[in-house]
Amino acid sequence: MDDTIVFLHSMLGDVSDEQITKDTIFPKYIIADFFTFDFTTHTQNSLMYSDEGTLFNIYCKCTSENQKLFLNTMYYEPIDGGVTGDNNRYKTLAKLIEIRTDALIEISESPAPNIMEFCETKTYTFGEYQVYMISAFTMECRLTKTNIVAWKLRLSAYLYTEIEEENGKLYFGTAAKGGRFYSISLQDGKIIFEYNTGGTTSYVWHQENLLMVDKKGDIILLDSKTGTLIKRYTLRRSDSSKQRLRATPDILVKNDKIYSIAISRENFYEFYAVCVDL
Known part of the structure; x- marks a missing residue:
């Protein structure tokens, strides 16, 4: 603001x-x-x-x-x-x-509220393709004009983020049963990469790459083309204790800095606002 x-x-x-x-x-x-x-x-x-x-x-x-x-x-x-x-x-x-x-x-x-639509109940349209979940762990894609099933994909856990499309690739996160972050081909549903985050409920783009929190509670930067880990940001308090912190999934990127909320690993009731140089 x-x-x-x-x-x-x-x-x-x-x-x-x-x-x-x-x-x-x-x-x-x-x-x-x-x-x-x-x-x-x-x-x-x-x-x-x-x-x-x-x-x-x-x-x-x-x-x-x-x-x-x-x-x-x-x-x-x-x-x-x-x-x-x-x-x-x-x-x-x-x-x-x-x-x-x-x-x-x-x-x-509050004005009249809006109906909440969950990502696992949505149909996502990307050009001639429509992508949606047909069961808790199965994603399906149909061709819009012919209604023919183009492909199906079994996921590791529940879909927990929106599905985004970039250059013919779909990106999304799964969670709840030990989830992963996925990049798949929109054309045939083949997995380009899947990164074991332990569960991804939120992620953000930074330039052409991806920021999210992994199962260690660290913020990670992934190459969006290969899923390769570019950098890991382990959060610690800035005072003399250097106490390690666990990042929450909420991440904001502004002026090449990461802003997030972190929780003490020693005391769940200690919350910290953190700022990290990218």
Whole structure:
């Protein structure tokens, strides 16, 4: 946002042991951390809700309009109403919030939500080819004009990312059962390469190559033509402890720098915003 990296997250507030009952509602916070590109300046703002509803990140989406950043906490229609507890106790928070460096401001209730479409249920059209999943682990391709099956491919795990096409090659990640990242031929479905990441739920392009997180919790840069590992980025704290960190799948590339969120390998509740030179 402008010249600022924004990290949005949420957490539950504390309630003393003496106040906790079966009907206790814990305060919920939406938090925005703001960093300059070089991480020399950091500020934070937050919003607190007591009983409005629960924030589910799967239903949220950030959008940019007229140089402004907005968080819609119910951009997607909740599955089964978004209720996760008995007696409709936990409902999805439905707010449209403007993210500013000086404040988080509730604009309105969320507009009518959109239907969430999962990648494994989509049909992807690339010219004369249509690609889709016919079962949990089987990908199929048909010719659009004739409806003839061109090829089928058995995957190692569930499809977890969108399918992208570049120069006649399909790229996508699988996860959940020990996944891999794939590059296959659009014409005949033959595997060009498959890289064992342990599960890929997100990846980004950097120039002509691919950035993602592997099973070691490192960020890796793959050659998009061969699947060869170009570089491995092992994250560590910058202080004297040099504690090793585990990257999360969320990666942003800006001005030849990688921005990501990492988790302490020693304490799951320690989160870090990290910046790495490419």
